[in-house]
Amino acid sequence: MSEQLEQRRGLVAIIVLAVLTAIEYVIAVGIDGTSLVVTLLSVIGVAKAVIILEYFMHLSKLWRGEGDHA
Numbered sequence: 497m498s499e500q501l502e503q504r505r506g507l508v509a510i511i512v513l514a515v516l517t518a519i520e521y522v523i524a525v526g527i528d529g530t531s532l533v534v535t536l537l538s539v540i541g542v543a544k545a546v547i548i549l550e551y552f553m554h555l556s557k558l559w560r561g562e563g564d565h566a
Contacts (some may be wrong), residue, residue, distance in 0.1 A: 509551040516544050 520540050527533050549555040 506551060509547055513544055513547060516540050516547075 520537055523533060523536050523540075527536070
């Protein structure tokens with residue numbers, strides 16, 4: 497994969513993380529139901545963790561064979 501495409505994917509990941517963080521803030525400040533807030537923030541937190549693990553830590557590459565390194 498070209499370096500330019502990798503940089504674009506990283507930028508998209510950062511933007512998505514920023515948007516999810518803004519949504520987290522709005523939910524935490526704007527919703528009163530405690531269980532609803534915890535549920536929504538947990539779902540968003542898991543989504544952010546998946547993005548970080550995949551795009552910045554390359555977790556999916558751990559299970560590839562030795563010959564599959566790019």
